[in-house]
Amino acid sequence: MNAPFGHAPSAARIDVHGLAKTYPGPGGGVLAIKNVDLFVEAGEFVTILGPSGCGKSSLLNILAGFEQATGGTALIGGREIHGPRHGQGVVFQDTAALFPWLSVHDNVAFGLMNTRLTRRERDAKVRAALATVGLEQFSGSWPHQLSGGMRQLASIARVLVTESRVLLMDEPFAALDALTRQQMQQKLLHIWQATGVSIVLITHSVDEAIYLGNRVYILTRRPAEVAAELSVDLPYPREVTDSAFNRLKSIALKTLGL
Amino acid sequence: MSFKNRLAGAVSDTTVIWRSIPLILLLGLWQYLVQVYRFGDGFIPSPVEVVQAMTEWVFGGGGRYSGTWAASLRDSAGRVICGFLVALAIGAPLGILMGSYRVAANLVDPVLQLIRPIPTVAWIPFCLIFFGIGNSAAIALVAVGAFFPIVLNAMAGARQVSPLHLRSALMLGATRFQILSRVVVPSALPSLLVGARVAIGLAWMLVVISEMVAVKSGLGYELWDAYYYNRMDVVVAAMATVGLFGFLSDLIVQRVVRRYLFWHQGTFR
Ligand SMILES: Nc1ncnc2c1ncn2[C@@H]1O[C@H](COP(=O)(O)OP(=O)(O)OP(=O)(O)O)[C@@H](O)[C@H]1O
Ligand SMILES: [Mg+2]
Numbered sequence: 172m173n174a175p176f177g178h179a180p181s182a183a184r185i186d187v188h189g190l191a192k193t194y195p196g197p198g199g200g201v202l203a204i205k206n207v208d209l210f211v212e213a214g215e216f217v218t219i220l221g222p223s224g225c226g227k228s229s230l231l232n233i234l235a236g237f238e239q240a241t242g243g244t245a246l247i248g249g250r251e252i253h254g255p256r257h258g259q260g261v262v263f264q265d266t267a268a269l270f271p272w273l274s275v276h277d278n279v280a281f282g283l284m285n286t287r288l289t290r291r292e293r294d295a296k297v298r299a300a301l302a303t304v305g306l307e308q309f310s311g312s313w314p315h316q317l318s319g320g321m322r323q324l325a326s327i328a329r330v331l332v333t334e335s336r337v338l339l340m341d342e343p344f345a346a347l348d349a350l351t352r353q354q355m356q357q358k359l360l361h362i363w364q365a366t367g368v369s370i371v372l373i374t375h376s377v378d379e380a381i382y383l384g385n386r387v388y389i390l391t392r393r394p395a396e397v398a399a400e401l402s403v404d405l406p407y408p409r410e411v412t413d414s415a416f417n418r419l420k421s422i423a424l425k426t427l428g429l
Numbered sequence: 430m431s432f433k434n435r436l437a438g439a440v441s442d443t444t445v446i447w448r449s450i451p452l453i454l455l456l457g458l459w460q461y462l463v464q465v466y467r468f469g470d471g472f473i474p475s476p477v478e479v480v481q482a483m484t485e486w487v488f489g490g491g492g493r494y495s496g497t498w499a500a501s502l503r504d505s506a507g508r509v510i511c512g513f514l515v516a517l518a519i520g521a522p523l524g525i526l527m528g529s530y531r532v533a534a535n536l537v538d539p540v541l542q543l544i545r546p547i548p549t550v551a552w553i554p555f556c557l558i559f560f561g562i563g564n565s566a567a568i569a570l571v572a573v574g575a576f577f578p579i580v581l582n583a584m585a586g587a588r589q590v591s592p593l594h595l596r597s598a599l600m601l602g603a604t605r606f607q608i609l610s611r612v613v614v615p616s617a618l619p620s621l622l623v624g625a626r627v628a629i630g631l632a633w634m635l636v637v638i639s640e641m642v643a644v645k646s647g648l649g650y651e652l653w654d655a656y657y658y659n660r661m662d663v664v665v666a667a668m669a670t671v672g673l674f675g676f677l678s679d680l681i682v683q684r685v686v687r688r689y690l691f692w693h694q695g696t697f698r
Contacts, residue, residue: 259600261600
């Protein structure tokens with residue numbers, strides 16, 4: 172199951188070559204990313220692991236189009252990234268990313284605003300997306316009525332409904348408690364297998380990276396470079412107590428210098 | 430026990446009784462001082478006299494201030510509403526644009542800052558010259574006064590829009606205009622309604638002043654007229670009317686806030 176399987180027709184591959192990012196500032200600015208090469212096959216689940224402050228969010232923000240690279244290339248579906256757009260779906264770490272003035276249904280429908288769909292078709296899509304993440308009963312709720320985990324699920328649904336080519340997730344479960352976090356990881360795998368979308372997930376949890384990814388990229392301290400790439404040849408659902416799992420874990424920890 | 434009530438957010442029946450005690454005592458003391466000690470040498474009406482004047486003013490019964498209350502209230506309230514709506518119609522979009530686009534802020538803000546320190550009542554001569562003695566002058570004055578809290582709060586609200594929500598809208602494919610109308614406007618709403626609440630209070634104040642000084646109808650006009658005719662009972666009745674309706678309009682704004690900003694509680698940080 173290492174190879175991507177049955178990916179969604181809309182799922183795109185990502186190619187990053189020699190990526191660099193310097194934030195302007197005094198004394199030459201801050202070099203956040205030095206030189207990153209990576210790829211994500213269509214429908215693949217790739218996790219990116221790195222020490223805190225190494226430039227993980229910068230990398231994701233470049234893929235999302237929120238930030239511009241200062242060197243190298245980043246392609247989604249073979250095309251250069253020009254700014255944020257429909258199809259480059261992002262799930263943020265902050266659970267306040269839903270629009271608090273819209274119901275869960277309307278939050279999910281937001282991304283369908285500029286499609287030529289009848290109201291009926293739109294509602295059907297919203298319902299399907301909410302069903303995929305298991306929130307169909309909460310369609311009429313408001314974000315402030317949902318738990319943190321449920322808000323992240325709704326955030327995933329609002330991206331899925333757009334048939335996004337990629338799902339970019341920046342520490343989506345970091346704000347959640349340990350138990351909820353494990354449940355969310357299982358749900359995310361489920362969602363991924365149901366939709367076949369390409370996923371890039373950033374985390375600083377070694378367990379999470381190995382539990383979720385087909386492959387794991389491990390980044391160095393800032394300025395970020397790829398320190399290692401691990402293929403996780405384990406079937407889902409994975410066992411964190413498994414010996415193969417722990418072998419990978421010790422490699423990852425060693426790479427991180429721990 | 431009071432802590433318990435507070436936690437539950439409850440207003441019990443006994444609270445209402447407790448809260449009315451000082452009011453009743455105050456009215457009783459006032460009546461007593463005026464009636465027994467002739468407090469104010471006959472210039473200060475007693476509560477009973479005010480109620481009598483109010484009854485005559487509302488329902489008629491002869492005299493100078495007979496049955497004109499409703500018409501005056503309608504005139505004043507009409508000016509308050511019109512002036513407030515004009516201020517809202519200009520101030521809210523302008524403030525949101527200023528909060529969203531630096532260019533707009535740079536163009537408009539210096540002018541606003543220049544005009545804002547001028548007390549609104551100082552505009553009365555200009556209002557009269559432009560609009561003549563009448564409705565429009567009063568509406569214009571109310572609009573000028575109500576404009577500032579609305580425009581400034583709309584601007585502050587638009588600036589508070591969360592970058593997270595802007596990014597969310599962008600990655601979901603919203604156009605610039607959609608971001609303005611569907612993200613910035615709702616984000617600015619809580620602050621805008623705070624401004625609206627301040628504005629409606631100012632509106633009542635300004636309508637009374639304009640009617641006292643320039644416009645020959647409305648509650649402020651009757652109040653000033655009653656002062657000249659030494660009818661302090663009617664003056665107090667007019668004060669009470671303005672106070673009551675100022676209070677009611679504030680209540681309406683609060684209702685609107687609660688109706689449309691229910692999502693806001695708990696998300697405001
Ligand atoms: N907009 C910005 N302007 C200037 N410097 C920035 C900006 N964003 C990030 N940086 C700097 O770039 C470096 C990498 O930041 P980034 O947020 O990408 O790291 P991260 O790996 O996501 O960190 P964390 O583990 O805290 O999430 C940091 O030193 C940070 O201070
Ligand atoms: Mg980060």
